[in-house]
Amino acid sequence: MGKVSNAEFIRQETITGTVPMLSKDRTYGFWDLFLITSGFSIATWCYTQGAYVAQYLSFSQMLINIFCFNIVWILVECIPIFFAVRYGIDLWVWLRSVLGIKGVAILATIISMANFGWYAVDSQLFASSMINLFDGFGIKLDQAVWKPVLGVLCVVLGTMIALGGPNVIKWVNRFLVTALLVVGAVVVIICFTAVPISSMMAVQPDTSLYESGLGRFMLSAEGNVAFAFSWSTQALVLPRLAKSEKGGYWATSLAYGVVAPFFVAAGGVMALAMFVHAGYYESDPTVMLATLAGPGFALFSLLMVAFANIGTQGTGSYVNCMIIKSGLPKISYKLLVFLAMIYVSILTVWGWVMDNFGSFISMAAQIQGPIIGMTVVDYLFVKKRKISLKSLYNIDGHKAYDFSRGFNLVGLGCLVIAFVTNILFVYNPLTAEIKSPIFMVLTGSGYTAVCGGLLYWLASLTPLRKYMLKDRDEIEIV
Amino acid sequence: MEESIEKVIYDETDKRLKEMGAPEYQFPEKADFKDVIWMAALAGVSSLLIVLCLMGVIQ
Numbered sequence: 001m002g003k004v005s006n007a008e009f010i011r012q013e014t015i016t017g018t019v020p021m022l023s024k025d026r027t028y029g030f031w032d033l034f035l036i037t038s039g040f041s042i043a044t045w046c047y048t049q050g051a052y053v054a055q056y057l058s059f060s061q062m063l064i065n066i067f068c069f070n071i072v073w074i075l076v077e078c079i080p081i082f083f084a085v086r087y088g089i090d091l092w093v094w095l096r097s098v099l100g101i102k103g104v105a106i107l108a109t110i111i112s113m114a115n116f117g118w119y120a121v122d123s124q125l126f127a128s129s130m131i132n133l134f135d136g137f138g139i140k141l142d143q144a145v146w147k148p149v150l151g152v153l154c155v156v157l158g159t160m161i162a163l164g165g166p167n168v169i170k171w172v173n174r175f176l177v178t179a180l181l182v183v184g185a186v187v188v189i190i191c192f193t194a195v196p197i198s199s200m201m202a203v204q205p206d207t208s209l210y211e212s213g214l215g216r217f218m219l220s221a222e223g224n225v226a227f228a229f230s231w232s233t234q235a236l237v238l239p240r241l242a243k244s245e246k247g248g249y250w251a252t253s254l255a256y257g258v259v260a261p262f263f264v265a266a267g268g269v270m271a272l273a274m275f276v277h278a279g280y281y282e283s284d285p286t287v288m289l290a291t292l293a294g295p296g297f298a299l300f301s302l303l304m305v306a307f308a309n310i311g312t313q314g315t316g317s318y319v320n321c322m323i324i325k326s327g328l329p330k331i332s333y334k335l336l337v338f339l340a341m342i343y344v345s346i347l348t349v350w351g352w353v354m355d356n357f358g359s360f361i362s363m364a365a366q367i368q369g370p371i372i373g374m375t376v377v378d379y380l381f382v383k384k385r386k387i388s389l390k391s392l393y394n395i396d397g398h399k400a401y402d403f404s405r406g407f408n409l410v411g412l413g414c415l416v417i418a419f420v421t422n423i424l425f426v427y428n429p430l431t432a433e434i435k436s437p438i439f440m441v442l443t444g445s446g447y448t449a450v451c452g453g454l455l456y457w458l459a460s461l462t463p464l465r466k467y468m469l470k471d472r473d474e475i476e477i478v
Numbered sequence: 479m480e481e482s483i484e485k486v487i488y489d490e491t492d493k494r495l496k497e498m499g500a501p502e503y504q505f506p507e508k509a510d511f512k513d514v515i516w517m518a519a520l521a522g523v524s525s526l527l528i529v530l531c532l533m534g535v536i537q
Contacts, residue, residue: 214532249509249513
């Protein structure tokens with residue numbers, strides 16, 4: 001490796017790798033990070049989620065359910081961003097101290113493999129939109145042939161954005177997100193002008209989901225908490241590039257806690273407007289807008305969907321490859337992005353995730369829940385914002401986070417207990433069965449976070465504390 | 479090659495951690511008490527609205 005390529009390699013490892021990013025190298029201010037994260041969070045599934053919630057709740061309960069559950073959980077799960085910005089390293093590097101170095105490698109890979117399922121859905125929605133778009137111009141495309149082809153095209157375009165790294169992502173999102181936020185606002189205005197708000201507020205909720213209003217409210221909340229959790233493992237990768245703690249935290253929290261729910265709420269409002277107008281709920285924004293505002297707006301919305309999906313694909317590929325890289329640092333970023341492209345293309349053509357979307361997001365959220373709980377508790381109450389950076393990177397033989405051959409059995413044990421007890425006693429996401437009154441307060445996903453965090457904190461009060469905190473005498477950089 | 483990549487990453491990380499540990503190193507601007515107040519206020523109002531829905535006050 002020559003001197004020049006060495007310097008280039010280090011630059012790449014800093015931006016697209018796990019090497020800590022120093023203050024002077026940070027490139028993202030509040031607006032850059034806010035727009036990029038917003039671009040990442042705006043995807044067509046937001047509308048699907050909103051339409052689902054709209055059926056079972058009153059108008060005011062729908063808005064509260066969508067915004068409030070997302071805001072509360074996002075504000076909590078983003079707390080460790082202060083750490084990510086301070087030291088220029090991401091959540092998964094910190095998690096080496098909670099799960100062990102090998103534990104992180106395994107979980108980061110599992111969770112990223114699951115996260116990539118979202119991008120298969122994303123590319124399939126892109127393909128459907130494009131087929132509708134061509135249909136609008138009188139060109140009929142054979143779905144069996146063109147759906148996989150266009151889906152893979154979306155993955156390839158997203159890969160090109162991801163290969164460009166954070167700077168390309170920054171410029172793509174600056175343009176796209178600003179346009180998409182405006183479009184989202186226009187969509188809501190069209191709904192309110194096409195259908196009087198009083199008519200939407202008068203729609204009676206569908207009671208088939210659960211007999212009591214409380215049950216329907218909390219089952220809808222489960223979807224929104226799972227939605228909030230779905231960002232968690234990806235949320236703390238980008239803030240390491242932020243110039244200040246304040247900018248990093250609020251840009252991320254507002255993007256995931258307000259912008260994404262705004263699009264979910266837009267989907268809910270559109271579904272209600274469609275119900276009033278046409279007598280049925282509809283989750284496809286292109287169909288809704290064609291019905292409510294005519295073919296011109298359908299074209300407009302199709303373009304919006306296409307751009308949003310490509311932008312999400314690119315940023316998502318970058319973020320998830322970074323997560324895997326934090327566990328497997330020897331693999332190059334470019335190779336990971338190419339492997340991700342192949343993997344997501346296979347998922348896109350296969351179509352399984354799209355067909356089992358509900359179960360997929362709930363299961364994924366319940367693996368992420370305990371990690372969220374433990375991360376926040378570890379940061380605030382167990383390690384109290386102090387960590388051995390040398391042990392995180394195994395520098396100079398510092399091995400406080402080796403635990404048991406690379407696995408922190410306490411952290412992994414808390415994760416398994418929270419996950420299993422939820423499925424057995426609180427809520428089974430595969431059958432949507434409520435098994436305990438705890439669900440009516442916390443939801444199933446919320447329970448996994450609270451249980452994981454609580455168990456981890458309780459463990460730190462027992463003799464296990466010594467095992468969990470082997471790093472206390474080597475805290476040097478604070 | 480693999481070993482040399484590992485060594486480059488290791489050396490660079492070590493160098494950066496030493497730089498971070500130096501007394502003159504400027505960490506990014508910290509969040510302050512106002513941020514905590516905003517977080518608590520947003521979470522508090524959101525939680526209150528959720529509780530009102532759970533109690534049936536907001537139908």
